[in-house]
Amino acid sequence: MSKPAEESDPARSRELAAIEAEAFFYTVFEHLGYDFRHYSDASRNRRLTAFVDRHSLGTISEAQGRVLRDPKLLTEFLSAMTVNVTEMFRDPAVFAKIRAELLPRLATYPRIRIWIAGCATGEEAYSVAILLDEAGLLDRSTIYATDIDGDSLRAAGSAIYPADAMVGATRNYQGSGGERPFSDWYIAKYDRCILNPALRSRIEFFSHNLATDSAFGEFHLVLCRNVFIYFEETLQRRVERIFWESLAPFGNLVLGPREALTAGGVQLFKPQDRRLGIYVKSQNQHARP
Ligand SMILES: C[S@@+](CC[C@H](N)C(=O)[O-])C[C@H]1O[C@@H](n2cnc3c(N)ncnc32)[C@H](O)[C@@H]1O
Known part of the structure; x- marks a missing residue:
């Protein structure tokens, strides 16, 4: 046959x-x-x-x-x-830049609102919380950390990570200019590490789908790193518009270092540090999506 x-x-x-x-x-x-x-x-x-x-x-x-x-x-x-690979202080140079250049602007707001879109298992959100804590800003900050993957969000909410992940996390934290012993941020229990509850208390993890849901608030900083690499241009363009609508004037958008804006996106955001993927919301009237 x-x-x-x-x-x-x-x-x-x-x-x-x-x-x-x-x-x-x-x-x-x-x-x-x-x-x-x-x-x-x-x-x-x-x-x-x-x-x-x-x-x-x-x-x-x-x-x-x-x-x-x-x-x-x-x-x-x-x-x-979904690909949920992530780590704490991933791309340390980006966190160094956030620490040095973005936090001083955030410090001018009475209440600081940050959106981490595509947060995976939460490491990026906790890294930002650590930066805020070091700068004395954590108590007046809320981090909204979203993803579509329910399993990842549940893991993120537990604030518990494998002990061996702390080796790379410590190295990255130091690479970002962190000077405290990284063990200040967690307690070790057997082969797990539980992050400081003060960090967890400032983060709200919830489901949000960038492909179908809309903007849900105003933020001073949006991080969406290593998510656009999975999207076609039409979808990325949709999400860039959502971020533009979600950002307060002069708000920053941080993408992954290997990601670029679409042709439409470059009208909405100006590069602050293109190499590190850091942009600022364009105030140009013609920049409306
Ligand atoms: C590679 S991880 C990036 C994690 C983190 N931002 C980082 O850079 O380390 C990509 C994440 O994007 C999420 N994602 C994919 N499509 C999404 C969508 N439509 N809406 C929200 N999150 C999405 C995945 O579930 C995954 O957790």
Whole structure:
């Protein structure tokens, strides 16, 4: 018996998988509201294929019905679609810059509001809280830390991290100019470290989807690092508009050092330090989204 055409033609098979993936993401959005339609194809489709294989779901089309009907599988699918790699004081030079140049401006506000979008398991939010505490600003600050991945948010809210993660965290903290013993910020218990509750008390972790939800407040600083790399330009453009609307005058936006604004985004934000991904909200009347 001859094989189906797509089995003997890898290019055709890839093409079919891409068509199935498009249909899959469209259906998930239409029926469940989770919008992955404008994520970059390559990494999005690779993650979907890996999820389908891991759960032995057959083809992408066969997986579609299962994900729609099985809430547990849906949760697993959502986790599989997100990359939550992060660490405390990731890119120490960025935190050094926040410490030296952004905190003095934040200090001028009676109440400081910061949004960390795509916070993953929370390390970035706690790092910012540590900077604020060192500057004596933590008590009048609130950090809103959001993500779409419920598992990551639960881990973030626990404020508990593996003890061995503190080695890299300490190195990064020192690289950012931190001078205190990093162990001031946690207590070690067996193989876990529990972060200082004063840090946790100033952070609100909750679900917010940058692809479908809107702005929810006014902030003096927005960090959204290593999230745009997964988005297509249309989606990034949407999110840039949300950040522009969310920022107070002269508010800063911090992206990942390997991320750039879209052609529309450069009208909305001016570079403060392009190499480190630090921008300031443009006050230009024509900069309205
Ligand atoms: C690589 S992590 C970045 C974590 C942290 N910002 C950092 O730079 O270390 C990317 C995060 O973006 C989140 N994410 C992906 N799509 C999202 C969306 N549409 N809305 C909110 N968060 C999203 C993922 O769940 C993941 O936790």
